[in-house]
Amino acid sequence: MSGPDEFDDFVARRKPLFPRPPDGLEPPADLDRMVLRQAREAIRSETSEPAYHGTRWGMPVAIAATVLVAATIVLHVGMMQRDPVPKVTVQNITQRTEQAPAGAVTTAAPALAAPETSATPLPQTTPAWRRDTRSWLAQIERLRAEGKTAEADAEMAEYRKANRAYAGSPDR
Amino acid sequence: MNHALTMDGLTTSESTVRFARTTRTRRVDVVSDDEDAQLMLAYARGDMRAFEQLYARHRGALYRYLVRQSRDNEIAHDLFQEVWSRVIVNRARYEPRAKFRTFLFTLAHNCFIDHCRRVKARPSSMGVDDADAADLLRTDDSAAPDTAMERDEASRHYRAALATLPQEQRDVYLLHEESDLSLEEIARITGVGPETAKSRLRYAVGKLKAALSAVKDLA
Numbered sequence: 001m002s003g004p005d006e007f008d009d010f011v012a013r014r015k016p017l018f019p020r021p022p023d024g025l026e027p028p029a030d031l032d033r034m035v036l037r038q039a040r041e042a043i044r045s046e047t048s049e050p051a052y053h054g055t056r057w058g059m060p061v062a063i064a065a066t067v068l069v070a071a072t073i074v075l076h077v078g079m080m081q082r083d084p085v086p087k088v089t090v091q092n093i094t095q096r097t098e099q100a101p102a103g104a105v106t107t108a109a110p111a112l113a114a115p116e117t118s119a120t121p122l123p124q125t126t127p128a129w130r131r132d133t134r135s136w137l138a139q140i141e142r143l144r145a146e147g148k149t150a151e152a153d154a155e156m157a158e159y160r161k162a163n164r165a166y167a168g169s170p171d172r
Numbered sequence: 173m174n175h176a177l178t179m180d181g182l183t184t185s186e187s188t189v190r191f192a193r194t195t196r197t198r199r200v201d202v203v204s205d206d207e208d209a210q211l212m213l214a215y216a217r218g219d220m221r222a223f224e225q226l227y228a229r230h231r232g233a234l235y236r237y238l239v240r241q242s243r244d245n246e247i248a249h250d251l252f253q254e255v256w257s258r259v260i261v262n263r264a265r266y267e268p269r270a271k272f273r274t275f276l277f278t279l280a281h282n283c284f285i286d287h288c289r290r291v292k293a294r295p296s297s298m299g300v301d302d303a304d305a306a307d308l309l310r311t312d313d314s315a316a317p318d319t320a321m322e323r324d325e326a327s328r329h330y331r332a333a334l335a336t337l338p339q340e341q342r343d344v345y346l347l348h349e350e351s352d353l354s355l356e357e358i359a360r361i362t363g364v365g366p367e368t369a370k371s372r373l374r375y376a377v378g379k380l381k382a383a384l385s386a387v388k389d390l391a
Contacts, residue, residue: 007374011348011355018381020349021326027235031249032227035256039215039223042260046218 133163209268216263227256230276237277237350240334241284241343251287255280270357277351278361281343288339333383337376344369345376 009015129139136159143152208229214222234255239248258279266275334342340362347358359369 007377010377011370011373013352017377018384019326021323021330024327025232025236025239027231027252028249031235031252032231034253035227035231036224038253038257039227039260040220042263043215043218043220 130158130162133159206268208272212259212263212266212272213268216266223260226272230273233350233352234276234280237280237346238284240331240346240350241339242287243335247287251280251283254283258283271353273351274353274357274361277347277353281347281361284343329384330380333380336383337379341372341376341379344372345380348373 006015006017010017127139129135136155140152140155140159143149143155208226211222211226215226235248235252238251238255239245242248242251255276259276334345337345343362344358347353347361348355351358353361355369355373356366358373359366362369364372
């Protein structure tokens, strides 16, 4: 075995302990090509990643947009349905037609075009606020606000009688 | 033997990349470790040229290490590819805290150990290769005074002597010879203390020297 100094020189790469013959070992060209191809493809796949990222976050955004649009439509339709639409029946139309020559308060427009108009013909002595549902209901509210509960209830009963279509409505 | 690696087929009009033979000039190693790290970082940013330079610098040493360790060209080729594959895959996570060579040879060492485990090899008994050992004892009676032939003979004896070493000793010796790393770094790679690494290297060198001088005496 070599001496300690000799070995230390060898470890420090100052002096070889024995001549090492050149072996000429080199990786074959095919191997080089495979490694380099892999390295190149790794970079290529990385550079094409942004497009992939785009689709990755694009999908949730598309879903969110769809949900938003759908919710908006549902809300809009729901609010439209809340507005009372008078029930159009053959009886109502017949009554209206009969009342019209007698100078009824109803407008000349067809019933469908004036949903706010009362479906039942009213006598000539009818107070002004009873001529359309909005002012009638406003009058009822006013009476309630003034503490005239009995009068308000009576008006409401009249209102319901006149507007049978709404009598059974759950939100009235 | 120099060979040219044409990049045709891999890229459209890439120029030819030539890998000059990595001559054994490690004692005058001009490759800067810092430069290696910069090349690796450049490759991580997508610079293929940087990888080509890095590869050209280390391919020979890594290949020799793996061929000498495995003593089987096919296995060495697989391991060589696996090591570089790990370098490529881990490029984004690479941090230049240690030398690139340490990183590379740590991967190589681990790949070889994994391979040994996979094939249920017994690393400690892998030192003796029958063919190489037979080569070691054989002498060429018709030794012509031809320089190339003498060199081939010397190379054959060297490989045979290397094959007689226990795997741990051969590992430390090859890392010392091929990776150009310090004993402390070799110890870290092999997972032993610096004194153990030094001891293994001392034994390996002693055995190699004895085997080669015995052959010389026989001749």
